[in-house]
Amino acid sequence: MKKRLGIIVLIILSIASFKLTAQNRYELNSGWVCAPITSIKETGDAISSLSYSLKAWKPALVPGTVLTSMLANKEIPDPFYGMNNNLIPDIYQTGRDYYTYWFVKDFKEEAPTGSRQVWLTFRGINYSCDIYLNGKKVNVEPYKGMFLRKTFNITSLLSSTGNNRLAVIVYPPDPVGNPNGGQGGDGTIARNVSHQYVAGWDWIQPIRDRNTGIWDKVFIERTAAVNIKDPLVVTVVPGKRKSSGIQAPAQIKLSADLQNASNKTVQGVLKYNFDGKTISKQVLIKPNTVVTVRLPDLTITNPRLWWPAGYGDQPLYNIKLEFVENGAVVTDSESISFGLREIKTEWNERTRSKQISVNGQKIFIKGGNWIISDAMLRFSKERYDAEVRFHRDMNLNLIRIWGGALVERPEFYEACDKYGLLVFQDFWISGDCNGRWLDPMKLEDQWSRRKYPEDHNLFLESAADMIKMVRNHPSLAMWCGGNEMTPPEDILVPLRDSILPTLDGTRWFVEYSNADEMSYNSIGGNGDGPYGIQNIKTFWEERTYPFNSEVGSVGIGDYESLERFIPKENMKVPVFKSGVKPEELTDSVWTYHKYTGVGYNQFIEPYGKPKDLRDFALKAQLVNYDQYRGLIEGFSSHIWDWYTGVIIWKTQNPWTAMRGQMYDYYLDPNACLYGLRSGSEALHIMCNPVDGMVMVVNNGFEAQRNLMLEVKLIDMEGKEKLITQVFSNIDASSAKKYLSIKKEVDEMAKAKGAFLSLRILDEHQKVVSDNFYWLPNESGQYTGLQEMKAADLQVNAKKIAPGKLEVTLQNPTTNPVAFFNRLSVVDKESSNRILPVFYSDNYLSVTPGGEKKVVVEFDPKLNSTELAIKLQGWNVTEKVITID
Structure with a gap:
């Protein structure tokens, strides 16, 4: 229990660790307090006054949600453990007021003088809010929508003393949806412009507050009269390129919006420096207006090109864009990171599917479907980095972000830029909630659900804002109207024909995730699948969709993974009730955490009837490894003949579910990851x-x-x-x-x-x-x-750099194969696994007389003298190895 709580604390603490590097911007990410509306009688103007006492209020996590603050204050149990989620009241039963909360933050900021301005930005609230500062209301217009950033000029509202109080009341989505066991519950959660999985899905239980709160960053920014907003960098890389050697020139096209917040006309220069050159343009901006300025194009000789993982390096360029007023005052600056690359698509007549090229070279897509990093929105730069790195380590080159979630945070795309993962980004539509199928679990009929969400203008406004937020990332490769279904026509048409061409215009847009324009469906069905565990031969001999957006299988973790969220009394081999259809488990905890079904057990049994859960979990890893190696090998064997790509459903879990994951919620990889890594080699x-x-x-x-x-x-x-x-x-x-x-x-x-x-x-x-x-x-x-005989494997581990080990495994010639060995970095004292850790190989076998070397990487701040390597194998005695 202590180990599990320790991991949770680390996840929560990492949320507030990120600081904006620009000197003119800082984040409000600590010192918040909160209280439910049911216990507060006063209004926002009174609460936001410094004279109002906050003594009885409780600490809050911002960014965060009502539930994350309640969890931090020990008011609820960990909803990811056992059946604890059932102990937390659901908003559908309690009513929305129960999870309507005030969030308050005191902060220091001097009232500026002259033409200087101070801005307050919210990068995401769920679902609507009213904002007060020092006794005055900040938002004149309603502020609602989960995917809408808002920036407010608070210059005139700041206190002359420099002491300020910000108070925000956050209201939950409306409706909240009935979590009745359907995909997205009764579907009505989709009437909001928000994420849909929070009412439950086949891989998650409902999030009880529907993630109500100030879920993303809040920051203060200082500028002078002119504020640079939403710069856009477009890179042009003509021709067919190689990933190394001297490169032909490439181009940068840069533009930005300039907002003049003053009452006077401002004249100045928008500029940046690149490799000793200054690119600039004179600008005249009228009072209280916003203008879009395009700078002269820049040609770069012998550019360093950005490539997807497995095809080349991922160099990034950094420039500082500045507006200089009257040749003297820098009113604002923005740092921009980008990669030089150009992405195109074309139709492959042989496969009858789209084919993606980067810098003129066609790329066979090996992708994974991504839901969200954490189901309760506890995001951190460190967790994003670890998860995306796992995808790179699986030798994948694309991540698809599923439409029932969100446009991910910029820190996610930064990790994808770093590791070379292309991103296929859905907007917030799903066939399940939005009416593609007749569904008795849904409250409303298909015609009604087809019109979701209720506010189409809000959807379009939010889409435009999210496009601006992430469009400079080289990893972002394509946009998708929705998961398995288009948005309503009056959303689809302006999104496709106006908003995306105007705000981006460089990426492929597919109307929905399994559209014929992406992957022609000549075999019937929904254009996805198959799902669930398969005979390995299926992947080789049975043809499926030529660019399959969802095909997947199993993925429970090993014993150590399972014990993190399954109570001790439930740590038993899953057994199914006899004669019950659909199949139900005798253990409700396994059912609750979405164990995949009878098929898994049938594929485990050929290895021998499990003696206990530890034996069961080990044999499950054999199945995991074989399934995902077989899947990617089967698709790769028909490269450019049957297929132009495949995207696995799915490669990660934002909750402690037992299906579709290469690593568990706590970032512990299972054998799926290494089977896929092997089969996906370049x-x-x-x-x-x-x-x-x-x-x-x-x-x-x-x-x-x-x-x-x-x-x-x-x-x-x-x-x-x-x-x-x-x-x-x-x-x-x-x-x-x-x-x-x-x-x-x-x-x-x-x-x-x-x-x-x-x-x-x-x-x-x-x-x-x-x-x-x-x-x-x-x-x-x-x-x-x-019946295998034991193999006494010789293992040595030595430190080769801070946070980096080399482990050597040697098998004497007199031994049989040392089969299916799992290495783990553990705490020497407790023997608990250190997470996350990255292994160049794992679940590996060593032949008689053979040798394998594995490079292991972890947080370099950890002291390797306090760590050890644990070896577990099929026919190898478990041992702990001291690090030299």
Whole structure:
């Protein structure tokens, strides 16, 4: 319990750790207090007066929600643990007043003199609010909508003493939706311009306050008369480029809005410096107006280009945009980070789907669907960085943000810029809530739901604002009208034909996530799937949608992961009630946390009936690894023939659910991540389970020459049989078949199963692809694994840099295969895992006489003398290794 609470505290504390770097801007992220409206009789003008006593008020988390403040104040139990969420009153039963809260913050800011201005910005509230400062109301017009930033000029409202009080009353969405077990509950949550999953989904239970609160950053900014707003950088990279070498020129096109908040006309220069050059333009701005200014285009010679992960580097350029009044006073400045790249799409006639290119090179899309970082909106730069890095480490190159959530925070896109993950961004529509299907769980009929949300103008205003917020990020690759459904026509048309061309105009827009214009549906169904666990052969031999936006499987964590949120008394192997349809578990906690069903158990049983939950969870990792390696290999084997891309549903969980995740909510990876990492290698050798065909896929832009392919079979005692060792070449961005080894595999695996080792060595005899399969016997059972002899694996761990270790695993020649080994960095004293940690490989096997090296990275502030490496394996005795 202490370990779990410690992780929660770290997550909460990390929320307030980010500071804006610009000297003229600071965040109001501490010292807030809150109180429910039901306990406060006074109005906002009185509460925002410094004479009003806040003595009885409680500490609040801002950014945060009502629930995150209640959790921090220990008024509710952790809703992610066990059945605790059922102990928290739901807003549908309590009424909206129960979660309507005042948030108050005292802060220091001197009233400016002359033409200087002070601005108050909210980057997100849910769902509507009224704002007061020093006894005066700030927002004259209503402020509502979860996805709408608002900036207020508070210059005239600041106290002459420099002591100020800000009071904000935040009202929940209306309606809040009935969490009746449907996707998005009864669907009415979608009548708001807000996220939809908060009323419950098939991977999450309802969020009881629907995430009411000041959920995103609040900051103060100082400028002079002119304020720079929403700069736009467009980069043009013509032609077909290579990821290295001397580059032909590229262009920057930069514009920005300038707001003159004074009562006089202002003359000045908008400018930035780049590589010794000053790009500028003279501007005249009339009083109390906003003008859009476009600077002269800049040509960059030999640019450093930004590439998706696996195809090149991700260099970023930084410039400082300034407005200088009368050649002397810098009224405002904005720092802008961007990457030089150009993204285009074209129709692939063979696959009948869109094909994406970056800098003129076609990219086979290997993506993951993303919901949100944390279901209760506890966002932090550090958590974003870790999650996006996990996606990079899976050798993926795209993240799709699902339409029932939100346009992510800029810190998310910064991480995607850093790690090279393209972003496919949905707007806030879903087929489930918005009427695509007849659904008895929904309150209103399809025609009524088709008109959601109620305020179409607010949707469009919010969409325009979110576009401005994130459009400079090189990772942002495409916009999507909604999940599995278009927005209503009077939203879709202006969004597609006016707003996006005006505010962006550089990215592909697809009307909905599985539209025929993206991926022609010639096989029927909804254009997504299949979902759930599959026979591995399915991914290789059964053709699905040519750019599949959702196809996925399983993903529960191991024993250590499960015990973080399942009470001790429920840590038992899941069992299904006999004869009940649909299948129900005997344990309500497992049901509550969305365990995926009977299929999982059926795929685990060939490894032997689980002895206990620890054994069950280990065998589940074998299934996890095999499923996701098989999925991505099957799609990759048909690159540019059947498919132009695939996006896995889904790769992360913002809640403690047991489905569709490569790492758990606490950032602990499971075997899904490493199976996917293996199968997604840029250059990868693999074997078709249907016909035994050994293949190589090359995702790169360059042909690979003088490669050696090595194919070995290994029996359960560790004896090797070399099938072939041959030189080969493979063209760029292609898959190639070599030989079928079905006869040899069937012969060796017939009785007890076998291992198959596939490797590629380059001309320096360096292993560049290493793929290790475990194969069942002729009846589909892994009897040999169940009878394996122990392997005494020799392990050494040494520190090679702060926060970086190298772990070496050696298997003596007299041993059998040391199979399926999990490494963990643990606290030496408690033996608890340190999270997050990044491993260059895991759940790995070492052949007799073989050696594997794993690079391990974690927070460099941690003292490695207080840490150790824990080894757990299938036929290896658990051991803890001291770090040299």
